Amino acid sequence: MVAGGATEPPAEKFEVGYIDLDGAEFRRPLEEVRAVRFENAMPVRAFKSYKGQRHLPGLWWSSTANGHIGYESWLERDHLMLLDFDPMVVRMSAQPFWLFWASEQGKVVSHAPDFFARREDGTAIVIDCRPVDRRRPRDWVKFEATQAACHRTGWEFRLVGAPDEIVLGNVRWLSGYRHPRHHVDPVASQLREVFSEPRALLNGAMLVGDPIAVLPVVFHLLWLHALVVDVSVPLHAASLISPGVA
Structure with a gap:
């Protein structure tokens, strides 16, 4: 488990919303998306820029993907760069899917991880980037739920902060x-x-x-x-x- 003192992962089933390369939108139970190539998925939300925003979004040209991949902050850019440098990673995407679930109170909760990466051996990594000092209790709930969903699908989950x-x-x-x-x-x-x-x-x-x-x-x-x-x-x-x- 990701340590954060949050409540236990949701009891209800997970659903995953994503957009394929043709722009078609899907929302399916987690158990039905194990074979989806999320490393090729389109971002489920836009990388917006506006006056006064705290983060600096942009596009990273990836030599691995031979194209641009979006990021929402310099921390995300740094980890995207490290993924691009990783010789085991063959493809990655940003904001690859929405994860939906119901809380213990029955409220629908959603979270879009920052990155999805595929290694050359076929295994996958789901990555969330958040500075250690900015991980609030409600964030921990989402991180722990995402880790639980990844565990069920056989994906590795990483919660990362500032790199070395x-x-x-x-x-x-x-x-x-x-x-x-x-x-x-x-x-x-x-x-x-x-x-x-x-x-x-x-x-x-x-x-x-x-x-x-x-x-x-x-x-x-x-x-x-x-x-x-x-x-x-x-x-x-x-x-x-x-x-x-x-």
Whole structure:
């Protein structure tokens, strides 16, 4: 259970409302949507901008999805970026569905999780983003209900707050090179060969050519995990780069 001191998850059955890629709207019992590809679903609510709002919504261009995915806050953007960087994630969507249920008092309650992600092994993750200091009792009720629904469907549920600052900073830097335009051959092939054995970042880049031209390709390959580096420590010229999996 998500710890929050809220009431127990609802006793009534869950229903799920969603919109497919053709714009058709559905509302079905939870038990009937296990096979729905929510990673391809359209957002169930708009990402609105208005004067004076506290959050800053926007669109993130995802190299994984090869398209834009919406977010409602910078915290959501950061976690969307981390999903995009995750080599196990093959597709994701924002505001993928409405979850409906009845409270113990019989009142209909609804909640739209922030993201749905599909891994390459077919497993799924449902994600809610909320800073720790902004999780109110009524939010915990919805988070716990969502976790209960995910448990019934075999989906993983994550309630996330602020990411690790060093990891976030490294991934944010690499994300600037996520676009395929940074995959330049034969430089990319030469870098794979140079880093076939672990080597310092800048030293390896200089073996291929002018670092100004080569480093963007290095960072692109790191984004793709074709080369790998420990992102839990600050990225720098002497960072050890190793061969990756792609």
